[in-house]
Amino acid sequence: MKIPPVKGTRDFYPEEMRVHNFIVDGWKRASVRNGFEEYDGPIFEHLQMYKVKSGDEIAEQLFSLTDRGGRELAIRPEITPTLARMVNQKINSLPRPIKWFSVPRLCRAERPQKGRLREFFQWNVDIIGVDDVLADAEVIFAAVDYLRSVGLTEKDIQVKYSSRKVLTLYLKSLGIAENKLSEVYRILDKREKIPADVFEKMLSDCLSDKKIVTKVLDYMEKKMIVEDIARLEKTNKEMTDAFKELYDLNEYLKDMGIDEYCVEEPSIVRGLAYYTGIVFEIHDSVGDLRAICGGGRFDNLLHDFGGPSISATGFGMGDCVLEILLEERGLLKDRLQKGKTDYFVAYAEELYKRDAVDLVAQLRGKNKIANFSYKGGGLGKQLKEASMQNAGKCVIIGSESERGELAIKDMATGEQVTVKEEEFFKSL
Ligand code: HAM
Numbered sequence: 001m002k003i004p005p006v007k008g009t010r011d012f013y014p015e016e017m018r019v020h021n022f023i024v025d026g027w028k029r030a031s032v033r034n035g036f037e038e039y040d041g042p043i044f045e046h047l048q049m050y051k052v053k054s055g056d057e058i059a060e061q062l063f064s065l066t067d068r069g070g071r072e073l074a075i076r077p078e079i080t081p082t083l084a085r086m087v088n089q090k091i092n093s094l095p096r097p098i099k100w101f102s103v104p105r106l107c108r109a110e111r112p113q114k115g116r117l118r119e120f121f122q123w124n125v126d127i128i129g130v131d132d133v134l135a136d137a138e139v140i141f142a143a144v145d146y147l148r149s150v151g152l153t154e155k156d157i158q159v160k161y162s163s164r165k166v167l168t169l170y171l172k173s174l175g176i177a178e179n180k181l182s183e184v185y186r187i188l189d190k191r192e193k194i195p196a197d198v199f200e201k202m203l204s205d206c207l208s209d210k211k212i213v214t215k216v217l218d219y220m221e222k223k224m225i226v227e228d229i230a231r232l233e234k235t236n237k238e239m240t241d242a243f244k245e246l247y248d249l250n251e252y253l254k255d256m257g258i259d260e261y262c263v264e265e266p267s268i269v270r271g272l273a274y275y276t277g278i279v280f281e282i283h284d285s286v287g288d289l290r291a292i293c294g295g296g297r298f299d300n301l302l303h304d305f306g307g308p309s310i311s312a313t314g315f316g317m318g319d320c321v322l323e324i325l326l327e328e329r330g331l332l333k334d335r336l337q338k339g340k341t342d343y344f345v346a347y348a349e350e351l352y353k354r355d356a357v358d359l360v361a362q363l364r365g366k367n368k369i370a371n372f373s374y375k376g377g378g379l380g381k382q383l384k385e386a387s388m389q390n391a392g393k394c395v396i397i398g399s400e401s402e403r404g405e406l407a408i409k410d411m412a413t414g415e416q417v418t419v420k421e422e423e424f425f426k427s428l
Contacts, residue, residue, distance in 0.1 A: 008110070008118025015336065020121070022335040023319050023326075024103055027123040030146035031101035034138070036125055039100045041082035047072040049081045052304065057186055057271050061108040063118075075107040078316065079124050080274070080301065087128055088307030096129035115290040115321035125295075126314025128302070133245045136278040136297060136313045137252035143282060143293055143315055144258045151331040157292065159258075160265035161249065161280035164296065165242035167269060170219060173232055174212050182273040184216070189271035191220060193290075220267045242277075249278055274298045278313070284325050292325065293317035337390070342368040344386035344411075348399035350376055355397050359406075366428050386411060395424075 012020055051059050064074040079102055102124045110116050125142050127135040140159055147157055187202045204213050232239045253259045270279045277297030295315025303309045326332045343363050347356040356372045363370035371389055373382045386394045396407040406424050409416040
């Protein structure tokens, strides 16, 4: 019986694993140079954790299970709730600000499509304990810093940011009730992903008042708001502060030299329920792929999970869209090369096979990547195997060289020298 892979999952053969490692290594390096420390949590948590604050969309996409003790659990669809739980647990002993990163494997029962799968990796970068928009700027910088480091320019990607605060205050000013807001965010977040008529119908069903629907649609298209917002900005202190944050963010992005990558875009809403301030997404400039990255400020999540009120901001960047984009821009070609073997040890005759095994073991003991042929056979065949393994040098035992001597062939130049075994090891 042949068992197929599960829908929406990927197998990482060595070739795919090389690309995967290239992406993850880059994420980790960027995290460290931006001052973040790595953490991780369990791959499943109590189901309740995601039902409380992630929002309906994520709750509908959970892979859940009941364990033998009757506990309802779910495989993590995101790591932000775990982060909040972990930080809360040790809140008094953790020095602040907390700057942590993680690269969890996540599962969401989404409809698989280009750039969206049921199992994926997501780079998470979060700052906890800084109530200043500078922290939002810093996490955006970390994301751009990484994307730049792999060769993407401001022509390839764009950071679109907005303020959930401005939107919330505006929606409230239209008379939309507080308990409706997370549903409205979820619908607004779908705007670019579903047909316009379906989007409008969803919004109308949710808000029922036609006038309000029109106002919200105008907001999303940046039409209306000038007068309404200007009025609110003058009369509402919270709105004034929210605009000041947007202004400050823009200034910090300039200071950091990444303003060319960034643009304010009021229609960025984010589907997750817990965002409270600046929100952002990174998209490919052509706009034909789903978001590469999404994040924002979530100042209430720790408190909602039973901890103190502490501000937090961060993002998640998935590996799927990123890989498609890197591939499309030709930025993965070199990464597809097989890793190098430092030394391939060939034996001229079967009787030297055990010497070859001995030598390979010694080389590996010296931290060299070394290999030999299981099959042996003629030297020509073994040299071919050495080339297939991308070997830098081939050490040949038993041909032309005397006992205690080794022939070393440089695989790039073809040049061959004979050296004493002792000297060879000294030179390593
Ligand atoms: P999110 O918008 O749900 O945010 O996901 C962030 C990113 O994860 C997306 O932009 C995308 O790159 C990737 N992603 C999401 N779902 C899938 C999927 N089914 N397949 C492939 N990639 C996917 C969050 O998860 C927040 N917890 C991020 C965050 C961290 N906010 C603050 N800190």
